[in-house]
Amino acid sequence: MSKSYFKTYPNEKGYFGEYGGAYIPPVLEEEMRKITEAYFKISKSHEFISQLRSIRKHYQGRPTPVYYCNRLSEKYSGRIYLKREDLNHTGAHKLNHCMGEALLAKYLGKKRLIAETGAGQHGVALATAAAYFGLECEIHMGEVDIKKEHPNVVRMKILGAEVVPVTHGLKTLKEAVDSAFEAYLKDPINTIYCIGSVVGPHPFPMMVRDFQRVVGIEAKEQFFDMTGELPDNVVACVGGGSNAMGIFSAFIEDEEVTLYGVEPAGRDLSVIGEHAATITHGSPGILHGFKCYTLQDEKGEPAPVYSVASGLDYPGVGPEHSMLHDLKRVKYSSATDKDAIDAFYELSRLEGIIPALESAHAVAHALKIAKEHPRQSILVNLSGRGDKDIDFIVDNYGLPK
Ligand SMILES: *Cc1c(COP(=O)(O)O)cnc(C)c1O
Numbered sequence: 001m002s003k004s005y006f007k008t009y010p011n012e013k014g015y016f017g018e019y020g021g022a023y024i025p026p027v028l029e030e031e032m033r034k035i036t037e038a039y040f041k042i043s044k045s046h047e048f049i050s051q052l053r054s055i056r057k058h059y060q061g062r063p064t065p066v067y068y069c070n071r072l073s074e075k076y077s078g079r080i081y082l083k084r085e086d087l088n089h090t091g092a093h094k095l096n097h098c099m100g101e102a103l104l105a106k107y108l109g110k111k112r113l114i115a116e117t118g119a120g121q122h123g124v125a126l127a128t129a130a131a132y133f134g135l136e137c138e139i140h141m142g143e144v145d146i147k148k149e150h151p152n153v154v155r156m157k158i159l160g161a162e163v164v165p166v167t168h169g170l171k172t173l174k175e176a177v178d179s180a181f182e183a184y185l186k187d188p189i190n191t192i193y194c195i196g197s198v199v200g201p202h203p204f205p206m207m208v209r210d211f212q213r214v215v216g217i218e219a220k221e222q223f224f225d226m227t228g229e230l231p232d233n234v235v236a237c238v239g240g241g242s243n244a245m246g247i248f249s250a251f252i253e254d255e256e257v258t259l260y261g262v263e264p265a266g267r268d269l270s271v272i273g274e275h276a277a278t279i280t281h282g283s284p285g286i287l288h289g290f291k292c293y294t295l296q297d298e299k300g301e302p303a304p305v306y307s308v309a310s311g312l313d314y315p316g317v318g319p320e321h322s323m324l325h326d327l328k329r330v331k332y333s334s335a336t337d338k339d340a341i342d343a344f345y346e347l348s349r350l351e352g353i354i355p356a357l358e359s360a361h362a363v364a365h366a367l368k369i370a371k372e373h374p375r376q377s378i379l380v381n382l383s384g385r386g387d388k389d390i391d392f393i394v395d396n397y398g399l400p401k
Contacts, residue, residue, distance in 0.1 A: 005252055009320065014202020014290075017326060020319030022201035024289045031188045035108070036203040042107050043210065055099050056214065059132065060089045064215075066222040066379070071350040078370025079377040081231065082353070083219040083247060085384060092356065092384030093215060093243040094125035094196065100211035101194040102129035110192045112136040114184045116176035118145055118239070119310035119358070120152025121384060122196030127161035129194075137161040140180040142171040145310050152388055170304050173314050177288050197240025198318035201289035205319050209245045215381065216250025223379055232376035233369055235260045236383065237361040238279070238332070239311050241318035243383035248330060258331065261321060262365040264307030265334035272297065276305035278317040279325050279332040287316040293325065308337040309357035311384075339364035341393065344386060345400050356384035357393070 009016045014036075022032055042048050056062040064087045069080040085093040105113060113130050116139070117123030123139040130137035139156055143165050146153050156163050164183070169175040184193040198205045198212075223231055234251055236244035238261040251257040266275035275281070278293050285294035287302055295303040295315040302315040324330040335343075340357055343364035348354045355363060359382045366378045386393075 009323070010202065010206050014206065016205070016320045017323035019284070019291045019322040020202055020205055021291055022289060023286050023291070024201050025185070027185065028188065028201070032201055032203065035192070038108055039104060039203055039207055042104060048103065048107065052100060052103055055103070060095055060099065061087060062214065063218040063222070064088060066219055066226065068226065069351050072347065073370070075350060076367050076370040077374040078366070080366055080370060081223060081226075081377065081379045082382040083215060083379060084382055085215060085243065086353070086355065086359070086382050090121075090125050090128050091387065092121045092125065093212065093246060093381070094122050095128065096214055096246065097208045097211035097242060098122070098125040098129040098194065099132070101192070101207070102126070102133050102135060104207075105135060105192045105194070106133050108192065110135070110190060112138065112191045113194050114138045114140070114180050114191050115194045115196055116140045116173065116180040117196060118173035118176070118313065119388065120145065120149040120156065121311055121388070123161065123163070124152050124155045124159070126194050127156045127159035130161060131159050138164060138183060140164045140166055140176045140183065142166045142173060142176050144171040145173070145176070148310060148392060149388060172310070174302055174305070181288070197242040198245050198320060199240040199288065199290065199292070199314070199316060205290065208242050209249060209320060212242050212246030213249045215243065215246035216248065219247055219379060219381075220250040227377065229377075230254055230257050231379035232373070233258045233260060233378045234381070235262060235362045235366050235369070235378060236381040237262045237312060237358050238317060238321060239314055239358060240316070241321045243381050245318060245320055247379075247381040248324075252329060259329065260365055260369070261330050261332045262361045263332060263334040264309060264312040264361060265336040266306045266308070267337055269334065273304040274306055275334070276307045276313045276315065277334045278315060279321060280334055284322070290319055292316045292319045292322045308340060309361065311356070311358040312361065333365060335361040335364040341397050343367060344393065353382070354386040354390065355382055356386045357389045359383045360386070
């Protein structure tokens with residue numbers, strides 16, 4: 001990997017290798033071009049950088065700690081560390097890019113933020129950012145997710161956001177993206193679409209990655225302070241891929257660090273519609289305005305996807321991940337619902353940390369690595385906390401004996 005990774009990717013047209021780009025209607029092309037230009041200018045300005053830095057420190061509670069898991073490491077004979085993104089204000093890494101996107105919106109003179117949400121974490125984070133900056137906020141959410149993630153729906157409303165239920169198709173994340181995009185198309189001048197991950201047309205995958213880089217930059221320094229070395233392995237769950245890009249970005253040029261992206265294997269990896277393992281089981285295609293690995297049915301339409309973790313059930317994945325897979329720089333694997341639930345309880349009971357079901361996929365894979373490579377260190381990006389999942393888990397899976 002060349003030293004100039006961040007200068008090389010994405011290229012001017014927003015491509016990471018053959019992935020990414022912007023496959024969008026002409027009305028949006030002009031808007032995306034404006035946003036890209038403004039982003040390059042504004043994000044380099046001293047004022048923007050110092051404002052964002054101050055927000056992260058005084059409002060979000062950054063830096064979040066890196067924690068060594070004593071009891072978990074002992075039980076699994078590994079050395080497991082967590083980057084505690086669950087301790088971010090609102091309980092997940094998503095505020096990292098939401099505050100960045102909303103600050104950019106403010107600089108661009110936008111009045112309203114529009115977005116989709118799966119588990120509701122992105123919606124809550126964006127509604128929080130909107131409240132902070134005094135912007136209007138409209139969140140599109142599938143009806144299935146609305147039922148499953150009730151507390152987050154209430155949170156968004158309390159924060160002053162309008163929640164738009166999406167009632168077509170499978171009524172989950174993919175349909176919510178379609179619906180939010182349509183709403184954005186109606187008024188691109190006053191609104192900005194704040195996408196929830198490193199997906200969508202250029203410049204979103206780049207912007208969201210840049211806003212998430214803080215996770216990796218902090219974690220690398222913190223891990224080095226604690227151990228005097230680099231981690232042997234870095235593990236993150238991959239839905240769209242923002243928390244993973246956040247932590248991976250700091251280690252991409254350190255070839256000795258093995259990077260693992262963990263996709264949701266759901267109930268059954270061999271049945272389409274029963275998982276959302278986009279990279280490990282998909283093929284390149286175009287979805288929501290960009291090229292990436294996608295899960296498709298026989299007709300080439302986006303396939304139905306499923307995971308116990310609503311934040312991971314998306315039939316596409318970030319273009320940068322698609323490229324890193326082809327380059328073999330990141331190893332992509334998967335964890336099943338059951339693996340994730342087991343890891344959820346292990347971390348809760350051995351460390352007193354209740355992880356988000358999404359993050360539990362990464363923890364599950366870390367436990368596997370620990371068993372296979374007992375002496376190696378493993379840094380897991382604990383992307384969020386599990387408060388939102390507790391009722392669902394106990395109702396559906398019960399408490400372990
Ligand atoms: C949304 C979410 C994810 C998945 O999104 P990525 O863009 O893949 O990071 C993972 N963990 C938590 C806690 C989330 O809220």
